[in-house]
Amino acid sequence: MLILGINAFHGDSSACILQGGALVAAAEEERFRRIKHWAGFPSEAIRYCLAEAGAVLGDVDHIAINTDPMANILKKVGYTLKNRPDLRFVLDRIKNKRERAGIDDELNAAFPDHPMKGKVHYIEHHLSHLASSHLVSPFDESVAVSVDGFGDFSSGAWGVGRDDRIEIDNRVFFPHSLGIFYQALTQFIGFPNYGDEYKVMGLAPYGKPAFMEQMRQIVLAQADGSYALNLDLFRHHKEKIEYEWASGSPVVGELFNDELIRLVGVPKRAKDQPLKQVHHDIAHSVQAMYEEAFFHLLNCLHERHGLEAVCLAGGCAMNSVANGKIRRKTPFKKVYIQSAAGDAGGAIGSAFVVHHQLGIKVKRNFVMDHAYWGPQFSNEEVAALLKEKKSELEAANCIVEGIAEEGELCRRTAEAIAGGKVVGWFQGRMEWGPRALGNRSIICDPRRTDMKDILNLKIKRRESFRPFAPSILREKVGEWFEEDDDVPFMMKVFQIREEKRALIPAVTHVDGSGRLQTVYRDTNRRYYRLIEAFHDLTGVPIVLNTSFNENEPVVCRPEEALDCFLRTKMDSLVMGQWYVARMAG
Template sequence: MLILGLNAFHADAAACLVSDGKLIAAAEEERFRRIKHWAGFPSEAIKWCLQEAGASLGDISHLAVNQDSSANNWRRAEFLLRQRPSMAMVIDRLSTRKKRASAAQLLEEIYPGQHFKGQTHAVEHHLAHLSSAFHVSPFEQAVAISVDGFGDFASAAWGIGRGVEIDINDRIYFPHSLGIFYQAMTQFLGFAHYGDEYKVMGLAPYGQPRYVDRVRDMLVLKDKGRFALNLKYFRHHKEYVPYQWENGSPVFGDLFAEELEALLGPRRKPDDPLMQRHRDLARSTQALYEEAFFHLIAAAQNESGITDLVLAGGCANNSVANGKVRRQTPFKRVYVHAAPGDAGGAIGAAFAVWHEQGGARHFVMDHAYWGPAFGDATCAALLQSKQAELDAAGCTVARLVDEEALCRRTAEAVAVGKVVGWFQGRMEWGPRALGNRSIVCDPRRGDMKQILNAKIKRRESFRPFAPSVLAEYVGAWFEEDDAVPFMMQVFQIREEKRAQLPAVTHVDGSGRLQSVNRDTNPRYAKLIDAFHEITGVPIVLNTSFNENEPVVCRPEEALDCFLRTQMDVLVIGEHFVERTHAVSAALVT
């Protein structure tokens, strides 16, 4: 049974393919279109998934879409009668629902002459999120929680997963939303692009929660873990907020009302300098988010008594809050998969349908490597075709067939301060580069953030870089010892170790770690092993292989990024490409 799962006509459009209850391929459309958070119909991701499986459109048994326009209709009707929002807002939402209903027809349009013979399933948005977290987790029983902006007229849902069943106990409905609260504050702080919430999370440790009492007026905590927005500070429930969900990067109008400036002072414009007031507002925003988040998950745990937790929805990308769960609640194990946001709803929809059809659970997502891979012959042909450009850039190319030698030479380059592009195996699923499409550097260098930002990333100085640590060393270097394969939790680095890791230690002593398992990524583990042998540190700095674009997917994009930036080394399959001139030394001195 082949099930095609989709997140379509929404940010982070994506596709996946599940075969007899096992994930075999998954990718976000942005990686093929080269536009961040691409929204629309994921035609390129669909084509790749079917190509990977050697399948045609007629082989698909079920099409699962993570949206059900009929869900929560009684709540919609009640809202329309009570609030009477603008007609432009109503017409826009109806238009979007109509587009999503045409997924099967659009499939046939991208495969002329082929026919889809299977069934189409509309899976309620938050059920898809919960399925994406629980049905691929290692837990037989767990509290399952989904929190995001909105989907199918709800912003949160929680319940219990047991075996193949997920029983939803409660939901929070439009217009109240923890995701909208955080997104509105992100806009207020001058971070205007869709998905910029992580910037607020990264800025927060530089501030103090001086505004938390004022910010608390925006969000009211209620009984049984629930919360509600103080709607006088928001626009989304009564006015038409312009947004773009089709064929490009998502764009949102302001979600907050002018009353917010009366509460917090003037908004920051994108080009305004960051002042201490903005840092304090970011800290206050994160503090109130955590207050509401823990209010919800504590109530769910108290009611169930279960000590395993799975999280999904866009808010599950808040790795700072996720990393505090075991310290602040009775939960003992936490699972947040590789793509908890809307892209992950494609997987959730597919697995929800698999179990709805009577399928058993026999798959655990313990790694994120579900995207395209490219053989060494492809990489070799590319490098040969670009020889003139490589010569002009002063590059040498060596092929190291022996994996130990390849990893050793790469580790030596990292240890002397070089910036290394590392392109290996199947592309990661989800927003994080996890050792297959990564830039790797030395975490011991205090100047490495400056070097990276000068050479490649050109991003805000307050944003931290992440540590990839061999799984068996997590407890020795961090205050908690747990598997974090998807970089979705932030732990405190042990105080005595922080001086050794200045490039990956955030201002509050934390690090957004990735635990690297030898079974799921043996080549990346060997690289870190080699670095450990040279330096005594079983950790490398890992950041995404890109330059203000989606993470690279194909070898051509990796080589282009290497050549147009000041990266020192590109390790692409078995090939070690190195600039002969020392860019790093000039920057360091």
């Protein structure tokens, strides 16, 4: 049986396909469209997933989409009658719901030669989030938590997952939202683009909690563990905010009003204005407020249910700084967050909900222990590309070698990294989710104090305060970090041991932390062998890992990898068994 899962008409649109209850393929539309956070209908991601399953649209038995236009309908009607928001606000919401209800039309238009025969299932947004974590986790029983901006008129939901069932205990409804709090303050600090919240996380360690008094007047923790906003400071609940999702990069208008500016006591920052210490302090306070509310929720849920495992999803589950503190700030002992915790992951959640709702009496048989679910390309395809681009490579003073033996390829690459080279590393299936996890990565030496500057000068051209990540051999985590845990998807930040920080300055953030990725021989043998070879050379079982891109979505195809290599000052490129080196002179 084939089930197609879809996240559509929202940022990070995506698709996945299940076959017999196991994930076969998953990808975000942005990787094919080459527009960050692409919103709209994910036709190219669907096309890829069908091809990976060896199927056409007419073969699909069920289609699951991670929204239900009828969910929480009484809450919506009651809110509208009570609050009488701007008519444009209401009409905009109606338009969005009509778009999302037309999935069958979109599918048939995108695949006219193979009409849809399967049944469409609309799965409520937060149930999809919860399922995207618990139903693919290694836990038989867990507290499941979804926290984000908004979806289907709520911003959060939580309960308990037991085997293939999820029972939701409570929700936070529109207009209250921890995600909106973080997004609004991200805008206030001068980062206006959709998805810029990670910049606030990167900036926060440079500041102090100087604005906590103000933050606690913005977010109000509730006795039951939930949260509320001081709505006097926001616009989203009564004015038409600019939301642009269709067929492009998402755009979100300003969410806060002048009352919030007065409360904070400093002017909002324009994106082209310099960052000052006050902005560092606001960022620190925003992160601290989020953590205060988040851990209050988790502690209440642990007290209520007494379980040792927690599964997280929703856009706020991408807050790796908070995630890395869960075992220290709450009684939970086990934490699972899949690699696409945000809205993209809803495609997987909705598909697994449908699989289990169909009443097939089989035990859960799938655990997502790696993120490699995207397209892959053969050595022959790479060779053909390199042959086609021979003149451009020669003009860039590059040499091309084929190194068929994996151990030798890893040794040569490790030597280049240890020599200070910046290496593009392209192999296997593309990662699912926003993190580069060793298949579409740029790899460097973490021991060099100047490596962040080199990377920003040569390739990334991004803010200097944003850290780079350490990929580490799993069995070495306890030697280098203060916590010893599995972090396969780079979803947690841990403190690096104090005596080790000077050894890996390029991946040590200003507060001594690192957003690590634990690498396993059985899920990514080649990347593991590369780090192992670097360890043999240097005694350090860690490489600096950043995404293979330059102000664009992470590369998907060999053509994009080669283009990024040629237009930047990257030193070497490894694609499959092919090693491309830019010669000096």
